[in-house]
Amino acid sequence: MDKSVTGIMVYYYAVCRKKLWYFYHEINMEQDSENVKIGKLLDDSSYLRDDKHINIDNVINIDFIRSQGILHEIKKSKKIEEASILQVKYYLYYLKKRGVNGIRGKIDYPLLKQSIDVCLSDDDIEQIDKIVTEINEIISMKIPPISINNKICKSCAYYDLCYI
Numbered sequence: 001m002d003k004s005v006t007g008i009m010v011y012y013y014a015v016c017r018k019k020l021w022y023f024y025h026e027i028n029m030e031q032d033s034e035n036v037k038i039g040k041l042l043d044d045s046s047y048l049r050d051d052k053h054i055n056i057d058n059v060i061n062i063d064f065i066r067s068q069g070i071l072h073e074i075k076k077s078k079k080i081e082e083a084s085i086l087q088v089k090y091y092l093y094y095l096k097k098r099g100v101n102g103i104r105g106k107i108d109y110p111l112l113k114q115s116i117d118v119c120l121s122d123d124d125i126e127q128i129d130k131i132v133t134e135i136n137e138i139i140s141m142k143i144p145p146i147s148i149n150n151k152i153c154k155s156c157a158y159y160d161l162c163y164i
């Protein structure tokens with residue numbers, strides 16, 4: 001199994017293929033982004049009593065497991081919820097491929113005081129198999145994919161790189 005595809009890469013794949021390419025090639029502008037600062041702040045102040053940052057094979061970095069069998073991922077907003085769901089499904093997929101079954105996922109939005117459950121279906125497994133292949137194709141490209149011209153670009157750390 002391919003160990004090079006991480007949870008954050010799956011997230012970026014769902015957000016923007018170009019962002020995924022930049023990230024993989026270590027063109028990293030996220031430190032400067034205000035959104036990332038808020039994320040880090042949240043990370044430090046939320047759920048202090050729970051285990052945090054469980055790292056498995058350097059591939060998945062789970063925010064914390066609050067109670068047995070539930071994997072939690074903390075997000076600050078629901079803006080790109082589809083990508084967050086795919087990221088958590090990838091964690092479940094990765095664990096399942098390693099024989100860890102019976103785990104469920106949850107995405108927590110502490111700022112919104114909301115959470116959603118995430119499960120992995122057989123269809124998801126099939127889809128993620130294809131996504132992993134596609135991610136490997138994207139990161140192997142010599143030049144980045146084209147810009148997506150989406151409203152999310154305005155708040156992306158790579159905006160200047162893509163449009164200015």
Ligand code: SF4
Nearest residue numbers: 016147148153156162
């Ligand atoms: S600015 Fe838009 S096109 Fe460029 S990396 Fe970000 S999301 Fe992708």
